Amino acid sequence: MFEALSDKLQRSFKNLRGQGTLTDENINDALREIRVALLESDVNLDVARDIIEHIRAKALGSTVATALSPAEQIVKIVRDELMEVLGKDTARFKFASQPPTVILMAGLQGSGKTTTTGKLAAWLKKGGHRPLLVSVDVYRPAAREQLKVVASTVGVQIYEGKLSETTGTADVLRLAKEAFREARNFANDVLIVDTAGRLGIDQALMDEMAQLKKELNPSEILFVADAMTGQDAVNSAKAFNDLLQITGAVLTKMDGDSRGGAALSIRKITGQPIKFLGTGEKPDAFEPFHPDRIVSRILGM
Amino acid sequence: ALTREVDDASLDDLEFALLASDIGAPTTNEIIGRLRDRALRQGIASGAELRELLKAEILRILTSVAKPVYAPSNPPEVVMMVGVNGTGKTTTSGKLAALYRREGRSVLLCAADTFRAAAIEQLEVWSQRSGVDLIKTKQGGDPSAALFDAASAAKARATEILLVDTAGRLHTKADLMKELDKMVRTSDKVVPGSPHQTLLVIDATTGQNGLQQARLFTEAAKVTGIVLTKLDGTAKGGIVVAIAHELGLPVRYVGIGEKIEDIIEFDPVAFTESLLG
Ligand SMILES: Nc1nc2c(ncn2[C@@H]2O[C@H](COP(=O)(O)OP(=O)(O)OP(=O)(O)O)[C@@H](O)[C@H]2O)c(=O)[nH]1
Ligand SMILES: Nc1nc2c(ncn2[C@@H]2O[C@H](COP(=O)(O)OP(=O)(O)OP(=O)(O)O)[C@@H](O)[C@H]2O)c(=O)[nH]1
Ligand SMILES: [K+]
Numbered sequence: 001m002f003e004a005l006s007d008k009l010q011r012s013f014k015n016l017r018g019q020g021t022l023t024d025e026n027i028n029d030a031l032r033e034i035r036v037a038l039l040e041s042d043v044n045l046d047v048a049r050d051i052i053e054h055i056r057a058k059a060l061g062s063t064v065a066t067a068l069s070p071a072e073q074i075v076k077i078v079r080d081e082l083m084e085v086l087g088k089d090t091a092r093f094k095f096a097s098q099p100p101t102v103i104l105m106a107g108l109q110g111s112g113k114t115t116t117t118g119k120l121a122a123w124l125k126k127g128g129h130r131p132l133l134v135s136v137d138v139y140r141p142a143a144r145e146q147l148k149v150v151a152s153t154v155g156v157q158i159y160e161g162k163l164s165e166t167t168g169t170a171d172v173l174r175l176a177k178e179a180f181r182e183a184r185n186f187a188n189d190v191l192i193v194d195t196a197g198r199l200g201i202d203q204a205l206m207d208e209m210a211q212l213k214k215e216l217n218p219s220e221i222l223f224v225a226d227a228m229t230g231q232d233a234v235n236s237a238k239a240f241n242d243l244l245q246i247t248g249a250v251l252t253k254m255d256g257d258s259r260g261g262a263a264l265s266i267r268k269i270t271g272q273p274i275k276f277l278g279t280g281e282k283p284d285a286f287e288p289f290h291p292d293r294i295v296s297r298i299l300g301m
Numbered sequence: 302a303l304t305r306e307v308d309d310a311s312l313d314d315l316e317f318a319l320l321a322s323d324i325g326a327p328t329t330n331e332i333i334g335r336l337r338d339r340a341l342r343q344g345i346a347s348g349a350e351l352r353e354l355l356k357a358e359i360l361r362i363l364t365s366v367a368k369p370v371y372a373p374s375n376p377p378e379v380v381m382m383v384g385v386n387g388t389g390k391t392t393t394s395g396k397l398a399a400l401y402r403r404e405g406r407s408v409l410l411c412a413a414d415t416f417r418a419a420a421i422e423q424l425e426v427w428s429q430r431s432g433v434d435l436i437k438t439k440q441g442g443d444p445s446a447a448l449f450d451a452a453s454a455a456k457a458r459a460t461e462i463l464l465v466d467t468a469g470r471l472h473t474k475a476d477l478m479k480e481l482d483k484m485v486r487t488s489d490k491v492v493p494g495s496p497h498q499t500l501l502v503i504d505a506t507t508g509q510n511g512l513q514q515a516r517l518f519t520e521a522a523k524v525t526g527i528v529l530t531k532l533d534g535t536a537k538g539g540i541v542v543a544i545a546h547e548l549g550l551p552v553r554y555v556g557i558g559e560k561i562e563d564i565i566e567f568d569p570v571a572f573t574e575s576l577l578g
């Protein structure tokens with residue numbers, strides 16, 4: 001669908017031969033192509049601008065290495081810059097010194113929290129852990145039933161608990177507390193808390209999230225985001241991070257053809273790493289994040 | 302030449318607003334290019350006037366694709382909800398069931414997402430909330446079979462509208478898109494000419510991928526219109542402008558919350574205002 005960025009860059013350097021120096025004039029076209037590529041990949045505008053300025057600074061005056069064409073040289077600079085933004089290493093998972101380790105799932109509506117809760121449980125189980133799940137989504141129709149089905153599919157335990165007549169934040173906090181006690185009493189070393197989807201501007205529900213954090217003291221607060229998200233990724237990531245200080249993000253629905261530029265936006269705005277990718281609807285469609293792969297994808301090469 | 306007030310900087314600001322709303326670079330470039338030409342030709346003197354021109358241009362794109370909704374002479378009218386995962390298909394099915402009921406029409410719901418965990422139970426809750434009957438099969442069953450049963454029931458009962466909730470699927474998955482095509486053919490077999498409307502449900506947070514969603518769902522299931530959900534958040538949903546511009550698909554409804562009444566008909570003027578606001 002898109003012309004490969006490397007071809008476009010090749011074209012933008014057609015007048016620069018041999019071992020020329022990258023200068024303000026001769027890299028402008030290339031930088032414009034890179035900006036378009038970032039925007040087409042849904043990297044946030046401000047984030048893209050920052051990245052471009054860094055690339056410009058690095059590129060200016062750098063002599064084109066003998067072995068590389070100017071286009072190759074700039075591609076290398078771009079790659080290095082994006083890798084730097086994303087952080088080179090695959091992030092680790094934090095466990096509490098005193099079990100149970102609590103993992104809090106957070107994010108917008110429909111981003112993939114419940115599905116990812118199941119995937120994470122399956123992944124931990126495979127690693128020898130005994131996770132317990134709880135859904136504190138007392139709002140969305142059949143949300144708790146959904147997690148129950150997911151738990152039984154991956155063969156892990158779930159704390160169901162009971163709802164009161166008037167469901168709301170009181171129930172949410174009570175269920176979380178009960179599940180924590182259950183995990184401790186029954187030697188589950190990890191408790192994963194699936195929460196209702198919410199908007200960053202929903203004061204009441206964001207406040208509920210803060211109360212949950214206070215109650216549970218989680219080791220990991222994972223912001224679950226849809227890989228198809230566009231420019232708004234920075235707003236939601238910022239809202240959740242400002243309130244909760246997230247420890248990482250999970251980018252879901254990477255099995256589609258979206259470029260996943262939201263990864264850059266989320267990382268840049270929160271400073272926290274993308275830890276996992278969701279790559280399908282089934283419980284095993286889940287993998288640790290590798291920055292190099294998504295850099296290629298964002299750049300379309 | 303451009304006047305001082307309508308200089309490149311003010312065009313850049315407008316360009317920024319369009320890109321920030323997810324309209325995308327190709328459509329934005331076209332719109333801004335046309336705006337620049339008009340500003341030059343008409344000697345536009347103020348930034349405010351330029352902004353009005355821009356609004357008119359976006360409005361033109363959005364309204365030029367609007368088509369009257371085709372209503373079949375014999376019931377039922379079959380309306381199918383399609384889209385990628387988690388956009389709001391089930392919720393929209395429930396809200397529309399209630400909306401049409403309020404308008405005094407008879408409605409039937411069909412639970413044709415037999416794949417996702419508790420998708421049927423989720424629609425069951427909406428069926429109760431809206432007071433609309435639901436036809437379903439079991440989890441893991443054939444969605445076309447559920448649709449066959451529901452379309453037959455709607456025909457027998459002369460129900461005016463049949464709302465079909467389908468499973469979320471990524472447009473890149475050939476097998477799942479084929480399943481959708483089978484559902485369309487099943488619907489047509491029971492109620493010739495149906496589905497009369499196929500609504501692509503798009504999340505307002507969607508970026509440039511939305512265009513490809515619209516393209517491929519239209520190929521597989523002849524999308525007739527868009528439902529833009531989650532517009533109660535901070536996302537602007539500008540991708541629907543690109544979709545209207547490039548594929549000629551109109552927006553029909555807008556989702557503005559999780560409650561049963563949180564759906565409204567698309568208002569292009571209000572949408573354009575908030576896009577630039
Ligand atoms: N293709 C694909 N689908 C996914 C992935 N992760 C989740 N989904 C699907 O996305 C949809 C929404 O997932 P959920 O887990 O229900 O999302 P949620 O964030 O819990 O939603 P709410 O609780 O309503 O806010 C479902 O159809 C899932 O099957 C993924 O990595 N790939
Ligand atoms: N804020 C807001 N949330 C919405 C809106 N529409 C749907 N949602 C929420 O988005 C999430 C996903 O909605 P669903 O109706 O389950 O989406 P779906 O497309 O049926 O999902 P799958 O069947 O898994 O593909 C739920 O948490 C809904 O409550 C809306 O207009 N505004
Ligand atoms: K989504």
Ligand SMILES: [Mg+2]
Nearest residue numbers: 113114137143
């Ligand atoms: Mg959920």
Ligand SMILES: [Mg+2]
Nearest residue numbers: 390391414420
């Ligand atoms: Mg659904």
